Amino acid sequence: MSEFPDDLRYAATHEWVRVEEDGSVTIGISDHAQELLGDIVFIELPEEGAVVSAKDEMSVVESVKAASDIYAPVSGEIIAVNEDLTDxxxxxxxxxxxxxxxxxxxxxxxxxxxxxxxADTYAGMCE
Known part of the structure:
Protein backbone atom coordinates (compact mmCIF):
# COMPACT_ATOMS: atom_id res chain seq x y z
CA MET A 1 0.00 0.00 0.00
CA SER A 2 1.47 3.33 -1.07
CA GLU A 3 2.03 6.19 1.35
CA PHE A 4 0.93 9.75 0.54
CA PRO A 5 2.28 12.16 3.21
CA ASP A 6 -0.07 15.10 3.80
CA ASP A 7 2.74 17.66 4.06
CA LEU A 8 3.75 17.16 0.41
CA ARG A 9 2.29 18.29 -2.92
CA TYR A 10 2.21 15.94 -5.91
CA ALA A 11 2.40 16.19 -9.69
CA ALA A 12 0.17 14.02 -11.86
CA THR A 13 3.44 12.59 -13.25
CA HIS A 14 4.22 11.12 -9.77
CA GLU A 15 6.80 13.56 -8.42
CA TRP A 16 6.42 14.89 -4.88
CA VAL A 17 7.35 18.38 -3.68
CA ARG A 18 8.19 19.56 -0.16
CA VAL A 19 8.48 23.31 0.41
CA GLU A 20 11.49 24.10 2.60
CA GLU A 21 11.84 27.00 5.05
CA ASP A 22 14.18 28.89 2.69
CA GLY A 23 11.58 28.84 -0.12
CA SER A 24 13.30 26.12 -2.10
CA VAL A 25 11.54 22.84 -2.85
CA THR A 26 12.82 19.30 -2.47
CA ILE A 27 11.65 16.86 -5.16
CA GLY A 28 11.49 13.10 -5.46
CA ILE A 29 9.28 10.38 -6.88
CA SER A 30 6.28 9.15 -4.94
CA ASP A 31 6.01 5.86 -3.11
CA HIS A 32 3.39 4.86 -5.69
CA ALA A 33 5.82 5.60 -8.55
CA GLN A 34 8.67 3.59 -7.04
CA GLU A 35 6.29 0.65 -6.50
CA LEU A 36 5.25 0.77 -10.17
CA LEU A 37 8.87 0.96 -11.32
CA GLY A 38 10.13 -1.92 -9.21
CA ASP A 39 13.81 -2.16 -8.25
CA ILE A 40 15.56 1.05 -9.31
CA VAL A 41 19.04 0.34 -10.69
CA PHE A 42 20.20 3.66 -12.20
CA ILE A 43 19.39 7.36 -11.94
CA GLU A 44 20.49 10.06 -14.33
CA LEU A 45 20.71 13.03 -11.98
CA PRO A 46 19.72 16.49 -13.13
CA GLU A 47 22.51 19.03 -13.43
CA GLU A 48 23.05 21.41 -10.53
CA GLY A 49 22.73 24.98 -11.77
CA ALA A 50 20.42 24.02 -14.64
CA VAL A 51 17.25 26.04 -15.11
CA VAL A 52 14.14 23.93 -15.69
CA SER A 53 10.57 24.69 -16.66
CA ALA A 54 7.57 23.03 -15.06
CA LYS A 55 6.58 19.80 -16.84
CA ASP A 56 9.95 19.53 -18.65
CA GLU A 57 11.99 16.34 -18.36
CA MET A 58 14.84 16.81 -15.89
CA SER A 59 16.01 13.29 -15.07
CA VAL A 60 15.64 9.60 -15.93
CA VAL A 61 15.18 6.66 -13.56
CA GLU A 62 15.88 3.12 -14.76
CA SER A 63 14.47 0.07 -13.04
CA VAL A 64 14.49 -3.63 -13.78
CA LYS A 65 11.14 -3.03 -15.55
CA ALA A 66 11.61 0.20 -17.54
CA ALA A 67 13.18 3.62 -17.90
CA SER A 68 10.99 6.50 -16.81
CA ASP A 69 11.35 10.26 -17.20
CA ILE A 70 11.13 12.51 -14.16
CA TYR A 71 9.58 15.91 -14.81
CA ALA A 72 10.14 19.22 -13.06
CA PRO A 73 6.98 19.95 -11.03
CA VAL A 74 7.92 23.65 -10.87
CA SER A 75 10.11 26.05 -12.84
CA GLY A 76 13.38 27.28 -11.40
CA GLU A 77 17.06 26.62 -10.83
CA ILE A 78 18.32 23.27 -9.57
CA ILE A 79 20.35 24.23 -6.50
CA ALA A 80 21.23 20.74 -5.19
CA VAL A 81 21.17 17.13 -6.34
CA ASN A 82 21.28 13.98 -4.22
CA GLU A 83 24.67 12.59 -5.29
CA ASP A 84 24.18 9.61 -2.93
CA LEU A 85 21.75 8.17 -5.50
CA THR A 86 24.61 7.63 -7.96
CA ASP A 87 26.02 4.81 -5.82
CA ALA A 119 -2.24 14.09 -0.88
CA ASP A 120 -5.91 13.06 -0.99
CA THR A 121 -6.36 14.08 -4.63
CA TYR A 122 -3.14 12.36 -5.67
CA ALA A 123 -4.04 9.19 -3.74
CA GLY A 124 -7.41 9.11 -5.50
CA MET A 125 -5.70 9.47 -8.86
CA CYS A 126 -3.43 6.51 -8.05
CA GLU A 127 -6.27 4.14 -7.17
Missing amino acids: APETMNSSPYSDGWLCRILPSNPDELEELLD
Whole structure:
Protein backbone atom coordinates (compact mmCIF):
# COMPACT_ATOMS: atom_id res chain seq x y z
CA MET A 1 0.00 0.00 0.00
CA SER A 2 1.47 3.33 -1.07
CA GLU A 3 2.03 6.19 1.35
CA PHE A 4 0.93 9.75 0.54
CA PRO A 5 2.28 12.16 3.21
CA ASP A 6 -0.07 15.10 3.80
CA ASP A 7 2.74 17.66 4.06
CA LEU A 8 3.75 17.16 0.41
CA ARG A 9 2.29 18.29 -2.92
CA TYR A 10 2.21 15.94 -5.91
CA ALA A 11 2.40 16.19 -9.69
CA ALA A 12 0.17 14.02 -11.86
CA THR A 13 3.44 12.59 -13.25
CA HIS A 14 4.22 11.12 -9.77
CA GLU A 15 6.80 13.56 -8.42
CA TRP A 16 6.42 14.89 -4.88
CA VAL A 17 7.35 18.38 -3.68
CA ARG A 18 8.19 19.56 -0.16
CA VAL A 19 8.48 23.31 0.41
CA GLU A 20 11.49 24.10 2.60
CA GLU A 21 11.84 27.00 5.05
CA ASP A 22 14.18 28.89 2.69
CA GLY A 23 11.58 28.84 -0.12
CA SER A 24 13.30 26.12 -2.10
CA VAL A 25 11.54 22.84 -2.85
CA THR A 26 12.82 19.30 -2.47
CA ILE A 27 11.65 16.86 -5.16
CA GLY A 28 11.49 13.10 -5.46
CA ILE A 29 9.28 10.38 -6.88
CA SER A 30 6.28 9.15 -4.94
CA ASP A 31 6.01 5.86 -3.11
CA HIS A 32 3.39 4.86 -5.69
CA ALA A 33 5.82 5.60 -8.55
CA GLN A 34 8.67 3.59 -7.04
CA GLU A 35 6.29 0.65 -6.50
CA LEU A 36 5.25 0.77 -10.17
CA LEU A 37 8.87 0.96 -11.32
CA GLY A 38 10.13 -1.92 -9.21
CA ASP A 39 13.81 -2.16 -8.25
CA ILE A 40 15.56 1.05 -9.31
CA VAL A 41 19.04 0.34 -10.69
CA PHE A 42 20.20 3.66 -12.20
CA ILE A 43 19.39 7.36 -11.94
CA GLU A 44 20.49 10.06 -14.33
CA LEU A 45 20.71 13.03 -11.98
CA PRO A 46 19.72 16.49 -13.13
CA GLU A 47 22.51 19.03 -13.43
CA GLU A 48 23.05 21.41 -10.53
CA GLY A 49 22.73 24.98 -11.77
CA ALA A 50 20.42 24.02 -14.64
CA VAL A 51 17.25 26.04 -15.11
CA VAL A 52 14.14 23.93 -15.69
CA SER A 53 10.57 24.69 -16.66
CA ALA A 54 7.57 23.03 -15.06
CA LYS A 55 6.58 19.80 -16.84
CA ASP A 56 9.95 19.53 -18.65
CA GLU A 57 11.99 16.34 -18.36
CA MET A 58 14.84 16.81 -15.89
CA SER A 59 16.01 13.29 -15.07
CA VAL A 60 15.64 9.60 -15.93
CA VAL A 61 15.18 6.66 -13.56
CA GLU A 62 15.88 3.12 -14.76
CA SER A 63 14.47 0.07 -13.04
CA VAL A 64 14.49 -3.63 -13.78
CA LYS A 65 11.14 -3.03 -15.55
CA ALA A 66 11.61 0.20 -17.54
CA ALA A 67 13.18 3.62 -17.90
CA SER A 68 10.99 6.50 -16.81
CA ASP A 69 11.35 10.26 -17.20
CA ILE A 70 11.13 12.51 -14.16
CA TYR A 71 9.58 15.91 -14.81
CA ALA A 72 10.14 19.22 -13.06
CA PRO A 73 6.98 19.95 -11.03
CA VAL A 74 7.92 23.65 -10.87
CA SER A 75 10.11 26.05 -12.84
CA GLY A 76 13.38 27.28 -11.40
CA GLU A 77 17.06 26.62 -10.83
CA ILE A 78 18.32 23.27 -9.57
CA ILE A 79 20.35 24.23 -6.50
CA ALA A 80 21.23 20.74 -5.19
CA VAL A 81 21.17 17.13 -6.34
CA ASN A 82 21.28 13.98 -4.22
CA GLU A 83 24.67 12.59 -5.29
CA ASP A 84 24.18 9.61 -2.93
CA LEU A 85 21.75 8.17 -5.50
CA THR A 86 24.61 7.63 -7.96
CA ASP A 87 26.02 4.81 -5.82
CA ALA A 88 22.74 3.73 -4.21
CA PRO A 89 19.81 4.32 -6.61
CA GLU A 90 17.76 1.75 -4.69
CA THR A 91 17.40 4.39 -1.95
CA MET A 92 14.50 5.75 -4.02
CA ASN A 93 12.74 2.43 -3.37
CA SER A 94 13.51 2.11 0.33
CA SER A 95 13.12 5.77 1.33
CA PRO A 96 11.26 7.74 -1.37
CA TYR A 97 10.26 10.63 0.92
CA SER A 98 13.46 11.18 2.89
CA ASP A 99 16.86 9.79 1.83
CA GLY A 100 15.62 9.08 -1.72
CA TRP A 101 15.01 12.73 -2.68
CA LEU A 102 16.25 13.68 -6.16
CA CYS A 103 16.99 17.41 -6.18
CA ARG A 104 16.17 20.83 -4.78
CA ILE A 105 14.85 23.66 -6.93
CA LEU A 106 14.64 27.38 -6.17
CA PRO A 107 11.27 28.16 -7.78
CA SER A 108 11.09 31.08 -10.19
CA ASN A 109 7.28 31.05 -10.09
CA PRO A 110 6.01 29.94 -6.64
CA ASP A 111 2.41 30.16 -7.91
CA GLU A 112 3.07 26.88 -9.78
CA LEU A 113 2.99 25.12 -6.41
CA GLU A 114 -0.74 25.85 -6.23
CA GLU A 115 -1.25 23.78 -9.39
CA LEU A 116 0.09 20.63 -7.70
CA LEU A 117 -2.18 18.04 -6.10
CA ASP A 118 -2.75 17.56 -2.38
CA ALA A 119 -2.24 14.09 -0.88
CA ASP A 120 -5.91 13.06 -0.99
CA THR A 121 -6.36 14.08 -4.63
CA TYR A 122 -3.14 12.36 -5.67
CA ALA A 123 -4.04 9.19 -3.74
CA GLY A 124 -7.41 9.11 -5.50
CA MET A 125 -5.70 9.47 -8.86
CA CYS A 126 -3.43 6.51 -8.05
CA GLU A 127 -6.27 4.14 -7.17
